[in-house]
Amino acid sequence: MLTNLPIMLPAYPEIFLLAAGCTILVIDLFLKEGARWVTYALSLAALAGCAGLTWLVTFMTQGQPAHTFNGMFVLDTMASVLKMFTYLAVALCLVYSRTYLADRGLHRGEYFVLVLFATLGMMVMISASHFLTLYLGLELMSLCLYSLVALNRDSALSTEAAMKYFVLGALASGLLLYGMSMIYGATGTLQINDVALATARILQGDPPAKAPVLAFGLVFIVSGLAFKVGVVPFHMWIPDVYHGAPSAVTLFISTGPKLAAFAMAMRLLVNALPSLAGNTPQFPSGWQDMLVILSVLSMAIGNLAAIAQTNIKRMLAYSTISHMGFMLLGLLSGIVGGNALSAAEAWSAAMFYAVVYVLMSLGAFGMVVLLSRSGFEAERLEDFKGLNARSPWFAFVMLLLMFSLAGIPPTVGFYAKLAVLQAVLGAGQVWLAVVAVLFALIGTFYYIRVVKLMYFDEPTETAAIRPGLDVGILISANGLAMLALGILPHPLMQLCLQAIKSF
Amino acid sequence: MQSAPWLSLSIWVPIVAGMIVLAAGDRNLREAKAIALFGAVVGFAVTVPLVTGFRTGTSAMQFVELAPWIPRFNVNYHLGVDGISVLFILLNSFITVLVVIAGWEVIKEKVAQYMSAFLVMSGLLNGTFAALDALLFYVFFEATLIPMYLVIGVWGGPNRVYAAVKFFLYTLLGSLLMLLAFIYLYNKSGGSFAVLDYHKLPLPLNAQILLFVAFLMAFAVKVPMWPVHTWLPDAHVEAPTGGSAVLAAILLKLGAYGFIRFSLPILPDASHYLSGFMITLSLIAIVYIGLVALAQTDMKKLIAYSSISHMGFVTLGFFIFNTYGMEGGLVQMISHGFVSAALFLCVGVMYDRMHSRAIADYGGVVNTMPRFAALMMLFAMANCGLPATSGFVGEFMVILGAMKFNFWIALLAATTLVFGAAYTLWMYKRVIFGEVGNEHVAGLSDANTRELLVLGLLAAAVLWMGVYPAPFTEIMHASVDDLLRHLAVSKL
Numbered sequence: 003m004l005t006n007l008p009i010m011l012p013a014y015p016e017i018f019l020l021a022a023g024c025t026i027l028v029i030d031l032f033l034k035e036g037a038r039w040v041t042y043a044l045s046l047a048a049l050a051g052c053a054g055l056t057w058l059v060t061f062m063t064q065g066q067p068a069h070t071f072n073g074m075f076v077l078d079t080m081a082s083v084l085k086m087f088t089y090l091a092v093a094l095c096l097v098y099s100r101t102y103l104a105d106r107g108l109h110r111g112e113y114f115v116l117v118l119f120a121t122l123g124m125m126v127m128i129s130a131s132h133f134l135t136l137y138l139g140l141e142l143m144s145l146c147l148y149s150l151v152a153l154n155r156d157s158a159l160s161t162e163a164a165m166k167y168f169v170l171g172a173l174a175s176g177l178l179l180y181g182m183s184m185i186y187g188a189t190g191t192l193q194i195n196d197v198a199l200a201t202a203r204i205l206q207g208d209p210p211a212k213a214p215v216l217a218f219g220l221v222f223i224v225s226g227l228a229f230k231v232g233v234v235p236f237h238m239w240i241p242d243v244y245h246g247a248p249s250a251v252t253l254f255i256s257t258g259p260k261l262a263a264f265a266m267a268m269r270l271l272v273n274a275l276p277s278l279a280g281n282t283p284q285f286p287s288g289w290q291d292m293l294v295i296l297s298v299l300s301m302a303i304g305n306l307a308a309i310a311q312t313n314i315k316r317m318l319a320y321s322t323i324s325h326m327g328f329m330l331l332g333l334l335s336g337i338v339g340g341n342a343l344s345a346a347e348a349w350s351a352a353m354f355y356a357v358v359y360v361l362m363s364l365g366a367f368g369m370v371v372l373l374s375r376s377g378f379e380a381e382r383l384e385d386f387k388g389l390n391a392r393s394p395w396f397a398f399v400m401l402l403l404m405f406s407l408a409g410i411p412p413t414v415g416f417y418a419k420l421a422v423l424q425a426v427l428g429a430g431q432v433w434l435a436v437v438a439v440l441f442a443l444i445g446t447f448y449y450i451r452v453v454k455l456m457y458f459d460e461p462t463e464t465a466a467i468r469p470g471l472d473v474g475i476l477i478s479a480n481g482l483a484m485l486a487l488g489i490l491p492h493p494l495m496q497l498c499l500q501a502i503k504s505f
Numbered sequence: 506m507q508s509a510p511w512l513s514l515s516i517w518v519p520i521v522a523g524m525i526v527l528a529a530g531d532r533n534l535r536e537a538k539a540i541a542l543f544g545a546v547v548g549f550a551v552t553v554p555l556v557t558g559f560r561t562g563t564s565a566m567q568f569v570e571l572a573p574w575i576p577r578f579n580v581n582y583h584l585g586v587d588g589i590s591v592l593f594i595l596l597n598s599f600i601t602v603l604v605v606i607a608g609w610e611v612i613k614e615k616v617a618q619y620m621s622a623f624l625v626m627s628g629l630l631n632g633t634f635a636a637l638d639a640l641l642f643y644v645f646f647e648a649t650l651i652p653m654y655l656v657i658g659v660w661g662g663p664n665r666v667y668a669a670v671k672f673f674l675y676t677l678l679g680s681l682l683m684l685l686a687f688i689y690l691y692n693k694s695g696g697s698f699a700v701l702d703y704h705k706l707p708l709p710l711n712a713q714i715l716l717f718v719a720f721l722m723a724f725a726v727k728v729p730m731w732p733v734h735t736w737l738p739d740a741h742v743e744a745p746t747g748g749s750a751v752l753a754a755i756l757l758k759l760g761a762y763g764f765i766r767f768s769l770p771i772l773p774d775a776s777h778y779l780s781g782f783m784i785t786l787s788l789i790a791i792v793y794i795g796l797v798a799l800a801q802t803d804m805k806k807l808i809a810y811s812s813i814s815h816m817g818f819v820t821l822g823f824f825i826f827n828t829y830g831m832e833g834g835l836v837q838m839i840s841h842g843f844v845s846a847a848l849f850l851c852v853g854v855m856y857d858r859m860h861s862r863a864i865a866d867y868g869g870v871v872n873t874m875p876r877f878a879a880l881m882m883l884f885a886m887a888n889c890g891l892p893a894t895s896g897f898v899g900e901f902m903v904i905l906g907a908m909k910f911n912f913w914i915a916l917l918a919a920t921t922l923v924f925g926a927a928y929t930l931w932m933y934k935r936v937i938f939g940e941v942g943n944e945h946v947a948g949l950s951d952a953n954t955r956e957l958l959v960l961g962l963l964a965a966a967v968l969w970m971g972v973y974p975a976p977f978t979e980i981m982h983a984s985v986d987d988l989l990r991h992l993a994v995s996k997l
Contacts, residue, residue: 390659394530394618405651410677411644417575420640420684424578427688435688439681443674450654450673458658458666495577 012068012077015055015085016125022048023118030111038109042100045114046093049121053089056082065504073193074132080268080353081129083501084261087357088128091257091364092121097476098368099250101469105375108153108248116153117254120146124262130269133182133192137175140230143262144171147255151247163246170229170239178226184219185275188212194274202277205284213285220278223270224292231263233330234299237323241307244319249374249381252315253367256322257360263326264356267333272349279337293334294434300327301441308448315381317448318366321407322359324445329355331438332422335429344428350502351421354495358406358418358487365403365480369396372469372477386452388461396467397456399481406484408449409442414487414494421495511554512568512584515594516632519548519601523624531617538609541620545605548627549598555591561979564588564987566637566701574641578691580698583638588984589765589835590634592977593758596842597634599966600754601627603959604747607850610955611746611857612660619660622652623747630755634762639687639698642766646759647680653748653756661743668736668743675736676726683723683763686716690771703771707996713775720768727760730820731790734813741809742862746853749805753812753845758838761819765835765988769823773992776824783824788917790817795924799931804852804862807932808845811888814921815841821918822903825910826992831985832978833902839977840887840895840970847884847963851877854956855936858949864935868942870949877952878937880960885933887967889926895970 010017026048030041059068060082067078096117103109123143130136148171152164186192189200189212204212229236244252271279271289280288304324311317332352336345373380373389380386390397406415419442426435469477487494522544529537555568566585574582586594604623612619629652632645650673658669691698694706708716726733737757741749769776776783791814798810815837822834854877855870856862871878887894890901900922907915941947952960970977 390615390618410651411647416644416647420578420688423685424688424691427685428692432685432689435685436682439685443678443681446677447670447674450670453654454658454666454670457655458669492575492577495575499577 076131079504080501116146127262128265159246174229181222188215197274241319297327297330305445335425348425350499351425354498355418387459389456393467402484404449408446412488413484417491514551519624520628523621527621537617545602552598564983584635588981626652656748657744660745665743668739672740679723679726682719686719713772717775724760724763738809749849750846754842787817787821798928830906837899844887867936873949874951
């Protein structure tokens with residue numbers, strides 16, 4: 003009997019991906035330049051295998067939270083759902099980027115390995131139930147992302163962006179660790195559920211002297227988190243990194259990691275520190291108030307700065323900031339004065355928002371990648387001029403994506419905003435909801451400007467757009483999903499609600 | 506008793522047809538146009554049973570369809586019409602047919618996309634009028650922005666981008682606040698988006714006033730009421746002829762319809778409390794905008810301002826809270842739908858030949874286009890509210906209602922008859938009568954069969970409504986009475 007070994011069932015997908023990543027790394031060494039498609043196919047197969055395993059494990063645990071590694075790792079429904087969407091996002095990234103990378107000589111083995119390990123990092127983050135596990139996952143993901151940004155090592159812009167990303171990312175990790183260590187000092191544990199119990203006890207006055215340490219720890223944790231999620235005032239890296247990285251990498255950074263960041267916020271704030279939410283007699287000012295400031299600033303600066311951009315990658319970067327701010331609104335509306343009655347609705351709204359945002363971002367950056375050719379980056383807004391004349395179909399796909407990002411019905415972006423606004427008003431924060439819609443209105447301007455460029459302006463170039471069949475079909479499905487999910491939003495909403503309810 | 510889901514058909518037939526037209530594209534132009542016309546005509550045909558099968562004498566919703574849509578938010582696909590909304594569905598589907606015919610040869614670029622946009626918009630507008638679920642209403646209400654934005658921006662005049670963006674953002678601002686109001690009502694009513702539930706929901710006065718302001722932002726921009734009307738002249742002037750016609754005939758009605766369906770029955774106390782304010786805004790629109798119209802040199806702009814002035818009459822009729830005012834306002838809405846669409850189409854007929862909308866470029870058109878001039882005469886007269894045209898009925902009823910309410914308000918409102926006649930007939934005189942102004946006018950050819958067909962159909966509608974308006978008022982009577990009864994009961 004292997005009694006010393008933990009039952010590793012909940013972590014099978016991670017173990018599988020780790021093994022697959024290492025195997026692919028070795029196999030790629032023996033492949034000739036022309037046989038890169040093998041690596042590509044194997045990477046996709048690895049993701050498919052992960053999806054199968056995740057489904058299987060979820061099925062076997064029957065949706066009950068399953069802990070392993072002495073409570074450091076958990077597989078609950080939220081983790082399963084988020085992981086499934088992560089696999090989908092990563093797989094789509096691989097497909098969308100293939101031609102782009104091949105044209106630039108970047109379609110190398112290390113790209114796949116880095117992507118797969120970054121994915122592993124996200125999975126660990128999503129399933130972490132211990133501060134250390136969370137940090138491990140975060141670092142694994144971040145280190146892979148730093149190197150991915152610098153994938154095109156001859157580009158000064160890329161290396162500068164990678165350097166910035168690395169320095170600021172390291173700083174943020176430091177902040178996060180410092181915060182965790184303070185929480186550890188106060189509670190004596192790093193296990194997330196135990197932290198929650200211990201903080202509650204401390205606030206009940208057992209022992210009261212530790213409450214200030216908790217407050218300090220919270221500030222550092224929220225700062226580190228805000229950096230990783232990318233909200234104002236910790237957003238400085240986003241436009242530069244999105245702009246500097248090769249478009250295919252930007253596509254990757256703006257999708258999967260957002261889901262992981264959402265999971266991290268849930269684990270850290272909602273699971274570990276619910277008693278520090280604030281607005282209670284014991285702890286009057288907590289992370290709720292901090293998130294209010296972060297999200298209002300993000301929506302303001304993200305939307306206003308996006309208007310001034312001429313580069314679509316920078317524009318979408320600022321739009322990311324504003325969307326993450328909006329997502330935080332859902333997160334902070336869960337607990338009203340220490341009471342978490344309607345919390346599942348609010349958090350599921352935030353999760354729905356995150357998932358929908360990732361789908362929209364996949365499509366939008368996917369279009370940027372698709373319009374780029376060898377020797378030409380379609381990253382200026384002007385490059386979208388007259389797209390309707392060049393390719394009515396892809397212009398229509400982009401139109402759906404833009405209206406979805408703007409939150410105009412009947413696209414799914416509207417329902418994401420609706421769910422979050424409902425949560426915010428349900429929490430009684432009327433002014434916050436008004437601020438949110440006003441900035442959403444301002445944000446609409448730059449999305450419809452893209453539509454204007456595509457439909458109202460004459461094209462400056464006439465090169466036909468002929469993506470590969472796989473990319474064409476997938477990105478069309480991606481765009482049409484905005485409409486389909488908008489007409490039938492219920493299944494996805496329900497999935498998110500189920501995921502949050504049982505976590 | 507119900508045979509077919511006529512309301513769903515009236516929404517989805519045009520949308521599906523529009524999608525097919527879009528897919529057919531400009532490569533199969535003849536087929537695309539044929540499908541567009543077919544879709545529009547069938548779309549109109551399926552709305553006919555709504556009127557023939559309509560039971561007058563009850564204010565209950567008819568042709569109700571109910572199916573769960575988003576159970577998570579308790580949102581239902583809930584359709585139904587009463588005596589108020591059924592007429593607008595008919596009007597909308599009718600105008601769509603005309604717009605498709607009017608754009609038949611005139612639109613040269615991206616024809617399939619043009620037709621498709623109008624068909625999709627027609628379906629969405631029908632959805633807005635038929636929705637009995639607040640969120641469903643909102644989705645349709647907002648979704649209409651997308652095709653209209655494209656119509657103005659792609660096929661519009663020189664300054665079209667500015668006009669399109671202004672139109673989009675202006676109307677979006679209002680409707681976002683309305684969305685917050687809906688969510689507030691949803692939370693307040695214990696999780697329901699059903700409009701009819703809101704009608705019974707008790708609300709304190711301060712909440713009612715805030716909600717009223719939120720609704721006002723949405724609907725006032727759409728109507729448009731002074732002082733949030735400034736997007737309209739821009740949008741009208743730059744939009745292509747069909748766009749202007751739909752904008753004036755249908756989209757503006759959404760705002761007024763919103764007052765009737767949401768503001769008045771859900772917030773009766775706030776409506777009474779703020780009625781003075783609303784009446785003032787309406788009177789400013791009638792008098793001041795009437796004067797502004799007088800000063801215009803661009804025909805489309807003149808008609809746009811005239812629309813604002815006429816819509817002021819509608820809101821005035823609603824907020825004096827009696828049967829004459831309310832029914833007069835509704836009749837005025839429908840009449841204005843015909844007349845403004847007709848006038849914009851008339852301008853379009855001339856613009857297609859001359860490529861100018863400036864009054865000064867014309868003169869003596871009657872000499873070269875006599876048949877056209879005769880038809881336009883009728884519409885100009887209807888616009889001034891001449892008896893025996895549809896314009897007279899609504900204005901007369903509203904003035905009658907206002908007279909019961911307050912003499913001075915009625916007097917001010919009646920000035921519109923003077924101003925309306927002044928700006929319309931003066932424009933008509935400068936454009937149509939007199940010596941032939943220049944060689945361009947001398948070379949004009951009279952309206953062709955297609956144009957005569959479109960204008961002739963509208964002329965018949967205008968005359969019918971002017972001579973025998975009883976069928977229209979009969980349909981709406983029970984619903985209006987019910988609304989007024991509802992308004993008289995406080996919800997505090």
